[in-house]
Amino acid sequence: MTLNHLSDPSLNPARHGFFTREHGVSEGIYAGLNCGIGSADNPALIQTNRARVAEATGLAADALLSLYQIHSADVVEVTEPQWAFERPKADAMVTKTKGIGLGILTADCAPVLFSDPDAQVIGAAHAGWKGAMSGIADNTINAMIRLGANRENISAVVGPCISQAAYEVGQEFFETFADENPDYTRFFINGKDDKMQFDLPSFVLHRLRETGIKTAAWVGECTYSTPKKFYSYRRTTHAGEPDYGRLISVIRL
Numbered sequence: 405m406t407l408n409h410l411s412d413p414s415l416n417p418a419r420h421g422f423f424t425r426e427h428g429v430s431e432g433i434y435a436g437l438n439c440g441i442g443s444a445d446n447p448a449l450i451q452t453n454r455a456r457v458a459e460a461t462g463l464a465a466d467a468l469l470s471l472y473q474i475h476s477a478d479v480v481e482v483t484e485p486q487w488a489f490e491r492p493k494a495d496a497m498v499t500k501t502k503g504i505g506l507g508i509l510t511a512d513c514a515p516v517l518f519s520d521p522d523a524q525v526i527g528a529a530h531a532g533w534k535g536a537m538s539g540i541a542d543n544t545i546n547a548m549i550r551l552g553a554n555r556e557n558i559s560a561v562v563g564p565c566i567s568q569a570a571y572e573v574g575q576e577f578f579e580t581f582a583d584e585n586p587d588y589t590r591f592f593i594n595g596k597d598d599k600m601q602f603d604l605p606s607f608v609l610h611r612l613r614e615t616g617i618k619t620a621a622w623v624g625e626c627t628y629s630t631p632k633k634f635y636s637y638r639r640t641t642h643a644g645e646p647d648y649g650r651l652i653s654v655i656r657l
Contacts, residue, residue, distance in 0.1 A: 406427075406460070407421075407423055407424075407426070407427050407437065407456060407457065407460045408423070408424045408426045408427060408633075409421030409422055409423045409424060409460070410422040410424075410563065410564065410623045410625065412559075412561040412621060412623065414519075414559040414561060414618075414619050414621065415517055415518075415519040415559060415561055415655065416519075416521070417521060418519045418521065418526050418655050418656065418657055419461050419462060419655070419656050419657075420461075420517050420519075420653075420654060420655040420656070421457075421460065421461060421653070421654055422515060422517075422561075422563035422564055422623060422625075422651075422653045423437060423439075423457055423460075423651060423652050423653065423654070424436075424437065424564075424633045424634060424651070425437050425438070425632075425633060425634055425635055425649060425651060426632070426633065427456070428449075428452075428453040428456070429449050429452050429453060430445050430446070430449045430450070430453060430649060431449070433640070433645050433646070433647060433648065433649070434449075434647070434648075434649040435649075436635075436649065437453045437456070437457070437649075437651075437652075438450060438453055438635070438649030438650060439453050439454050439457060439470075439507070439509060439649075439650055439651070439652035440509050440511075440649055440650025441470065441491075441509075442472075442509075442650070443647055443648070443649060443650060444646075444647045445647075445649065451465075454468055454507075454652070457505075457507075457652055457654060458505060461505055461654050461656055462656070463503065463504075463505045463656060464485065464503075466485065466486050467485035467486070467503055467504055467505055468505040468507050468654065469482060469485070469486075469487065469491075469497065469504065469505060469506060469507055470491065470507040470508070470509055470652070471491055471492055471493070471494050471495065471496075471497065471508075471509075471530070472490070472491040472492065472493045472494075473494075473495050473508075473509060473530045474493050474494070474495065475495065475530075475532050475534040475535050476493075476494060476495050476534075476535060476538070476540075477495065477535055477538040477539040477540045477542075477543050478493070478494040478495055478496070478543070479494060479495075479496040479497065479498060479527075479529075479540075479543045479544050479547045480492045480494045480496070480497055480498075481497075481498055481499065481547060481550075481551065482497050482498070482499040482501065482504055482506065483499065483501050484501075484504075485501075485503055485504050495529060495530040495531075495535050495540055496508075496527060496528060496529035496530065496540055496543065496544040496547070497527065497528050497529075498518075498525065498526065498527040498528075498544060498547040498548050498551060499525070499526060499527075499551075499657070500523070500524055500525045500526075500551045500552065500657070501657070502656075502657045503656070503657070504656060504657070505654045505655070505656045506526060506527065506528035506654065506655050506656065507528065507652050507653070507654045508528045508529065508530045508652070508653045508654075509530070509650040509651065509652055510530060510563070510564075510565065510627070510650065510651050510653065511627065511634075511635040511636055511637040511640075511648050511649065511650050511651060512565060512566040512627050512628065512636050512637045512638050513530055513531060513532035513535075513565060513566075513604075514530075514531040514532070514536070514562050514563065514565035514604055514605060514608045515528070515529070515530060515531075515562070515563040515564075515565070515651070515653035516528070516529040516530075516531050516540075516541065516544070516560055516561070516562050516563070516608065516612070517560070517561050517563070517653060517655045518544060518545070518548060518558055518559070518560045518655075519558070519559055519655065520548060520553035520554060520557045520558045520559075521557070522554065522557050523548075523551070523552045523553045523554060523557065524657055525548045525551045525552055525553040526548075526655050526656070526657055527544045527545070527547065527548050527655075528544075528653065528654070528655050529541065529544045531562075531608045531611075532604075533602070533604060533607070536604075536607055536608050536611050537581070537584060537611075539611075541560070541608070541611045541612045541615060542611070542615055545558060545560075545615050545617060555615070555616055555617055556616070556617070556618055557618055558617040558618055559617065559618050559619045559620070560612050560617060560619070560620045560621075561620075561621050561622070561623065562605055562608050562609060562612075562620070562621070562622040562623065563623055563625075563651075563653045564623060564625035564626070564627050564633075564634050564651065565604055565605055565608075565626070565627055566604055566626060566627055566628045566636065566638060567603075567604075567605065567626035567628065567629065568593065568601050568602060568603035568604070568605075568606070569601065569626070569629070570626060570628035570629055570638065571601060571602045571603070571604055571628075571638070572595050572596075572599050572600070572601055573592075573599065573600050573601070573602045574598075574599060574600070575598060575600070577600070577602065578592055578600045578602075581602075588607070591603045591606055591607045591610070605622045606622075608622075609621075609622055627639075627651070634651060635648050635649040635650060635651055636648070
């Protein structure tokens with residue numbers, strides 16, 4: 405079965421995909437391609453979904469890796485196609501080893517895939533606002549450089565995530581950014597009453613472009629506003645549902 409996914413030629417020739425929720429086996433509130441090990445979905449269905457993603461990217465099922473994501477700026481280097489123990493607590497991975505799928509799980513936060521085609525080094529990161537502010541992009545790129553990548557040859561693509569129109573925040577959230585850097589206030593617009601609307605994809609792109617890499621782009625898809633294609637933590641919260649599925653974004657050499 406062909407799985408629906410988004411891709412970007414700037415990451416080629418690395419095989420990659422920002423997979424949608426379509427064509428999975430999960431049911432109910434998880435209906436579709438839920439790949440979130442941390443969700444309360446049936447584990448057997450999650451493994452079937454992940455096996456389909458692995459097959460779609462030409463990987464063995466156990467060579468599709470994902471992390472225990474904690475909204476940090478921590479990066480791990482991957483050299484083996486299976487975790488030796490439990491999933492590392494981190495929010496990005498890098499590798500120069502062929503046959504390993506770097507998988508990032510999201511449901512509104514921004515997945516970011518990286519590639520240096522000349523050095524054959526790839527990376528994948530989970531960028532929520534905390535990770536983006538604390539330097540997940542910088543740390544992923546620096547980890548790639550330690551593996552032989554050249555900053556000027558690295559391309560990064562931000563996958564589906566919550567858009568500014570759907571990301572309502574309070575004054576305290578706004579002030580956190582203003583205190584960090586007054587320039588960051590440009591990623592907010594006024595919302596209803598005393599609320600603000602935060603532009604996560606533009607903020608992540610800004611942090612990526614500040615690093616001096618070759619290119620950084622967003623696929624332009626909002627997870628919140630397209631329920632048939634994407635899972636969304638915020639949409640689930642607004643609907644009063646008890647849990648939500650996770651999308652997966654994968655890159656491999």
